[in-house]
Amino acid sequence: MSQQPVRLGVIGAGWIGAFHAETIATRVPGAQLAAVADPVPGAAERVAGPLGVEQTHTDADALLADASIDGVVIASPAFTHTDLVVKAAEAGKAVFVEKPMALTLEDADRAISAAASAGVPLQTGFNRRFAKDFADARARVAGGAIGTPQLLRSLTRDPGLANPGVVKPWTIFLETLIHDFDTLNWFNADARPVEVFAKADALVAPEFKEAGLLDTAMVTIAYSNGALASAEANFSAAYGYDVRGEVFGSKGMIQAGDVRASSVRQFDSAGISAPTARLNIELFHDAYTDELVSFAHAVRTGEVVGARGEDARAALAIAIACVESYTRNAPVALSEAGRLA
Numbered sequence: 001m002s003q004q005p006v007r008l009g010v011i012g013a014g015w016i017g018a019f020h021a022e023t024i025a026t027r028v029p030g031a032q033l034a035a036v037a038d039p040v041p042g043a044a045e046r047v048a049g050p051l052g053v054e055q056t057h058t059d060a061d062a063l064l065a066d067a068s069i070d071g072v073v074i075a076s077p078a079f080t081h082t083d084l085v086v087k088a089a090e091a092g093k094a095v096f097v098e099k100p101m102a103l104t105l106e107d108a109d110r111a112i113s114a115a116a117s118a119g120v121p122l123q124t125g126f127n128r129r130f131a132k133d134f135a136d137a138r139a140r141v142a143g144g145a146i147g148t149p150q151l152l153r154s155l156t157r158d159p160g161l162a163n164p165g166v167v168k169p170w171t172i173f174l175e176t177l178i179h180d181f182d183t184l185n186w187f188n189a190d191a192r193p194v195e196v197f198a199k200a201d202a203l204v205a206p207e208f209k210e211a212g213l214l215d216t217a218m219v220t221i222a223y224s225n226g227a228l229a230s231a232e233a234n235f236s237a238a239y240g241y242d243v244r245g246e247v248f249g250s251k252g253m254i255q256a257g258d259v260r261a262s263s264v265r266q267f268d269s270a271g272i273s274a275p276t277a278r279l280n281i282e283l284f285h286d287a288y289t290d291e292l293v294s295f296a297h298a299v300r301t302g303e304v305v306g307a308r309g310e311d312a313r314a315a316l317a318i319a320i321a322c323v324e325s326y327t328r329n330a331p332v333a334l335s336e337a338g339r340l341a
């Protein structure tokens with residue numbers, strides 16, 4: 001095993017790319033931020049400069065052509081992911097790609113086979129797997145602590161919808177609830193999802209519904225072991241960023257996630273209050289670090305501990321079925337949705 005730090009490039013220097021770049025540069029032992037790429041002039045420099053990284057590009061191809069880079073973190077918009085995964089794999093780089101890895105199942109397969117053909121690790125950005133409470137819950141379920149899973153739930157309530165006009169159609173399924181679909185699949189690992197029914201609406205910003213906004217959704221998923229799951233999302237939780245999961249089984253129940261940002265409780269004339277996280281990078285700060293520590297391990301050893309390309313495909317299949325189910329207002333079999341994608 002090489003003692004040299006692994007050299008990572010970040011592709012896409014927006015909201016999460018900037019945070020991943022900072023994480024790599026400051027919190028991932030044995031990794032070095034080598035370069036940042038973003039097509040918007042000045043964007044890569046704004047992220048790389050304060051982190052002491054000189055190599056920046058407006059073209060991701062130039063970053064991929066750098067033979068000194070061992071792996072890349074792809075944090076560009078969703079529609080660019082598959083092509084970048086394929087190019088990165090062909091360039092021999094280990095790949096970490098943000099969710100969703102692809103927008104169609106054909107593209108998901110293309111990404112998975114490119115990584116397999118090139119023999120490079122492919123890890124996907126389902127950071128909840130690295131949250132200590134979620135990982136503990138999953139280990140307990142897998143160890144049989146609550147018997148056979150019968151009911152599962154996962155929810156994402158995002159605290160802000162600052163600009164509803166820029167939210168792309170189907171975001172709630174393809175980019176938000178896809179986290180919950182991965183969590184549910186991961187919790188119920190011995191089964192596969194077979195049927196999906198999705199209801200959704202624009203309740204937060206109804207004036208944007210015509211333009212395709214859906215900001216509130218409830219999805220039910222039936223699994224091959226008979227377990228029933230629900231996944232829900234809303235883009236405007238007044239009280240903070242709220243992500244929770246639960247598995248109810250024949251011998252008990254496991255819950256993970258706590259909306260309270262710390263154990264501090266304030267008692268005053270209004271009652272009791274507690275602080276909450278307002279941003280994903282606050283609530284999941286350590287999980288985002290640990291997923292990239294894990295990616296550095298994958299770069300070094302080839303072993304992917306987090307979500308793999310196949311897991312991203314499985315979560316995407318549910319998201320695509322949700323689009324179909326919402327459009328038809330009917331339950332959709334996963335086999336059917338697979339054909340439609």
Ligand SMILES: NC(=O)c1ccc[n+]([C@@H]2O[C@H](COP(=O)([O-])OP(=O)(O)OC[C@H]3O[C@@H](n4cnc5c(N)ncnc54)[C@H](O)[C@@H]3O)[C@@H](O)[C@H]2O)c1
Nearest residue numbers: 012013014015016017038075076077078080098099125175
């Ligand atoms: N795992 C998580 O919790 C999490 C959180 C936030 C975002 N995301 C995902 O990360 C991705 C990016 O989201 P964001 O909120 O940071 O978006 P963003 O719009 O803030 O940033 C995207 C950046 O990518 C750049 N870009 C566009 N095309 C590019 C290309 N071809 N090559 C390189 N860069 C390109 C843009 O100029 C922009 O700077 C999305 O897929 C999103 O779903 C995941």
